[in-house]
Amino acid sequence: MRRHDVATPALLLDLDIMDRNIAIMADAISRLGVAARPHAKSHKCVEVARRLVAAGAIGASCATIEEAEAMALGGIPGILITSPIVSPDALARLKRLLLRGADVSVTADNQASIATLDGLAAGIGARLAVIVELDVGVGRTGCREPADAVALARSIAASPHLSFAGVQAYWGNLQQVMPFAERARLVNIQARKLATLIDELKAAGLPPAIVTGAGTGTHVIDAGLGLFTEIQPGSFLFMDSCYGSISISENENPFTPSLFVAATVVSANQPKRVVVNAGFKAFATDSGKPVALRGGPANAIYKFMGDEHGALDFEGKDAPPVGNVIEFLTSHCDPTVNLYSAYHVVRGDEVVDIWPIQGRH
Template sequence: MLPSRNLGPNAYLLGVPGSRHTLDTPALVLDRLALEKNIAKMAAIAERHGIGLRPHVKSHKSVRIARMQIEAGALGVSCATLGEAEAMVEAGIPGVLVTSPIVGTNKLRRFVALADHAGPRQLMVVVDDPRNVAELAVHAARLAYPLDVVIDYHAGYHRTGVTDENAALTLARAIADTGMLTLRGVQAYGGHFQHIEAPAQRKAAASQLRDAVASLVAKLESAGIPIELVTGVGTGTHEADASAGVFTEMQPGSYVFMDVEYNDVLAEGAEASPFDTSLFVQSTVISTQAPQWVTIDAGTKSFATDSGSPVAAAGVEGTSSYAFFGDEHGKLIVDPAHRPSLGAHVEFITPHCDPTVNLYDRYHVIEGDTLVDIWPIEARGRL
C-alpha cells in the first residue's frame, strides 16, 4: 500500500499498535491525551478567575487544535500574522484577533476582505499609529459594518505599540473620527518576560505591566472612551495575571505543547510545570561510527535553533546531550553504557515549540504507543 500523499509517508501506520516507535523521521509527534489535558487545564484556570481566553495560534498553527480550544470554552483565538488569521477565518474559527499591526496596501486589502468574509465582530486587529488607522479606515469603507480595532500598548518591550497614555488617547480619538472603525479595547502583551526563569522577577515584571495597563485604561475611560476588552497575558504569567483583575482576557499559546524553555520557567522548586509536554520531535539513529556519540537525522531543519538545544525524552537511557551537527543531522552525546543502536528512535522535547512547529507540515497524533491520526498544520509558513 502506497502512503497517502496528503498524510505523508506514515499514513500506513495509522492504528497499528507500536507504530509510535516506527515512524519515518524526522516526525513531529503530538501526544493527544496530554494536549487535551493542557487545553482543559488552561480553560479551567480562565473560568475559575472569570477571565476570557483567546489563545494564540502562533504556537500550534492548527485549525483542529483551535477548534478544541473553542470547544473547551475559549472565546476566540489570537494570530500573530494575517496569514494565520486567514487560515483560521477560512476554517470558520470565530473571534479572531490579529496581534500585530497590518501595514501596506495589499495586506490591508486582504484584511478587509477577510473581515467581510468573517462577518461583524468576528475579526479584530491592533493598531498603534494614526497613519495606519487612516489607511485602514479607507479600505474599511467597503464594509457594511464598522471594523473592530484594538490599541496596541508597547508593554515595556517597544516592539510595537503606543509608547504612553497620551499617545493612546490621541489614537483613540483618531479611531473615533474615522467613522469606519470601532475601538474595542487595549492589548498589552509582555512577551519579553514570559521566559524569565526566576519566579519572583517574572511576577514583578508582570505586576509592573498590569499597573501601567490599569493606568492607561483609566486614562481612556476618564476621557469618555469605553474599553470593552483588555487583552494580553502569556503562558509564563498566566496564573498571576488571570487573578489580578486588570486583563479581561488572556492570549497564552505554548501551554498546549510546552518545551524546554517553558518547562524550566513554570517549574517552581521541586514542583514540575503544571502543564504536560505534549509535543516531541522523533528522530532515528543513522550512524554509530563515533565512540562518543551517535548521529541522528534531525538537525537545524528539524528544530528551531533560537533557544538552546532539544532534550531527549525517550529512546535513550542514562545521561545524554544534543548538539547540532548540520542541517539534517544532530549529535547525541551519550553514556557509552546506554548507547542507542543503529536505527533506534529517539524523541526530543523541542527547545522552542512555536518556530519548531513552523518547520513541519503535519502532526503525528499518538495515544500511548499508537499513531491514531495525522493532522495538517494549516497555518504553517503563513507569515
Template sequence: MTRRTPAKVGSPLSEVDTPALIVDLDALERNLEVMAKAVEGTGARLRPHAKSHKCPEIGRRQMALGAVGVCCQKVSEAEAMVAGGINNVLVSNQVVGKPKLDRLAELGREAWVGVCVDDAGNVDDLNVAAARARTKLTVLVEIDVGAGRCGVPPGEAAVALAKHVRASEQLRFGGLQAYQGRAQHIRDFGERRRAVEAAAILTRQTVHALAADGLSCDIVGGAGTGTYAFETATGIYNELQVGSYVFMDADYGRNLGADGGPIDDFEQSLYVYTTVMSRPAGERAYVDAGLKAFSVDCGMPTVLDLDGATLERASDEHGALILSRPDGGPKLGDKIRLIPGHCDPTVNLYDWLVGIRGDRVECLWEISARGAVL
C-alpha cells in the same frame, strides 16, 4: 506539490517515519483542560494564540472548551484559521500595507476580526481598507507595558490614538493590547510576577484615562504561558493570549515556579521524533533531524528515551548526540524523541502534526498555517 505524510492512522508509533512532529494527545487534552479551568470564574476569557499551533483542529478544540476566539500574528494565519472554522480572530499585531489590509478587511466579512495599531497613519489605512470592503473592524491600541517592542506609550499617547480610532467611521475601538512578552521567560517566579504587576499598573492607568474620555475597553489583552496566572490575578486583563501551553518546550521548562522548582502547570506534549542514522564512534550518534527539523533560537532540544544523552549541535539535517554511556548506546534505526527548545518556530517547519494516543497514531492534523508569513 502534495506534502508526504509521515504516518498512517492506526499505525504504532514506532512506524512513524522521521523526522516527524508528534503530539501526545492525552497530554495535549489535559493542557487544554487545565488552562480552561484556570480561567473559570476569574472574569478573564481565553483567546489562545494560534501562532503556536497553526492548526485549526487545535483551535476548534480550544473554542469547544470555552475560548472566545483565537489570536494570530499574520493575516494569512488568520485566513487559515477562518478557513478552518474559527469565526473569531484577533490579529494581535500591526498589519501594514494595502494588500494585507484589504485581505484583513475582506476576512472581516466572514468572521469577527480584530487588529492592533500603534500608529495614526496605519489607523487611517485600516479605515480606508474597511470602507473598500464595506465592513467594520475592531481595533485594539497596543501599548508598550515593558516589553520594549511595538506599541505606543501607556497613558496619553494611547488615549490620543484611541480617539483617532473612534473618529474613524469603519473602525470600532475595542480596547488595549498590553502584552508583556519579555516577562514570559524570566526564570524567577517573583521577578516574573513583578514584571506583570508593573505592566498591569500601566495598563490600568490607561484604561482609566480612556474611560475619562468615554472610551471603554471591551478587550484588555495580553498574557502568555509564562505569566497568565499573574495577569488574571491583576483583575485588569480580561483576555489571555496564551499559546505555548498546548505543547510546552524546553525553554518554558526552564521557568521556575513559586517553590523554586520547575513550573508544572502544563505537560510537555510536543516532540520531534527522530531516528539514529549514524553511529560513527562510541560516544557519538547522529539523528536524522537538524536545523530544518527543529528551531535552535532558544537552544538545542532536550533528548528523551536515552539516559544522559545530550544533543550537542545541529547541522542542516544532522543532530549530534553525545552519549553518557557509549557501550549501551543506541543502535542504527532506534527512534528517539526530542523536546524542541522553542515550540512555535519548530511547529512552523512541519506540514503535519501526528497525534499519538498511547502507542498508536490516532490522527494526522494539517498545520495549515505553516509558513503563513504574509
C-alpha cells in the same frame, strides 16, 4: 501505524496530554474569572483551535495574516490579529477575510494606519474593530506612552468605519523570568502603565471593552491584576524545555510536554556519539538545544551538526542502534511547529490522526 513507524523527522503530538493541558487551563481560566483567546502562533492548526473553542475559548489570537486566514477558513470565531497589519499584501488578505464575513478584529499602534484601515472597511461596507496596543516593556510594537494610546483610540473612535474595541498589553519578555516572585514584581511594574491607560481612556469617554494580553508564563499573575478581560496563552498546549523549567504559578507547573520531534539514528560510527536525521531544519534554534527523551541514551547532550543532522553525545556503552527512533523535547515549541506541515497525532504508541498545520508561513 505505530509512533516509531512515522517517517522522520516528524512532529508528534500526544493527544491525551494536550487535551489534559487544555482542561487544566480551562479550569484555571474559570477560577480566575477571565475569558481566553489562546494564541494560534503556538499551534497554527484549525483542529487544535476547535478543541480550544470546545473547551470554552472565545476565539483565537493570531500573530500573522496566514494564521488568521487558516482560523477563519476553519470556522473559528473571535479572531484577533495581534500584530499591526500594514503591508499591501496583508491588507488585501484582510479585506478578503472581511468580505467572506470572517469574525476578525485587528490591532494598531500608529496614527498612519488608521486612515488605511478605515478606507479598507469603507470599501466593503464593513465596520472593523480595532484594538490599541500599548508597549509594556518589550520595545517591539505598541504605543510607547498611555497618552499616545489614548490619542490613537480617539482617532479610531472618530473614524466612520472603525470601532475602538479595547487595549492589548503583552509583556512577552517576562514570561519565563525566574523566580516566580521576581516575575510577579516585574509584571506589576508594567501593569501600572496599563492601569494608567485604562483610567485615561475612561476619563476620555472611551472605556475599553476588551483588555487583552498575557501568556503561559504570566497568565496567573495577569488574571489576578483585575485589569484583563481576556488572556492569550498558547504554549501551555505543548510546553517545551524552556517553559518546562519554570514555575507557572507560585509553587507548580501543572502542564506536561505533549509535543515531540521524532528523529532516526542514521549513524553510530563515532565513540559515545550517535547521529540523527534532525538538525537546523528540524528544530528552532533560538532558545537552546532539544533534549532527547524517549529512545535516547540517558543524559545525552544534543549538538547541531548541520541542516539535516544532529549528534547525541553520551557516556556509557548503551548506544541506540542505527534505525532507532528518538523523540526530542524542543527548546521552543512555537517556531518548531512552523517548520512542519503536519502533526502526527498519537495516543500511546498508536498514530490516530494527521492534522495539517494550516497557518505556518
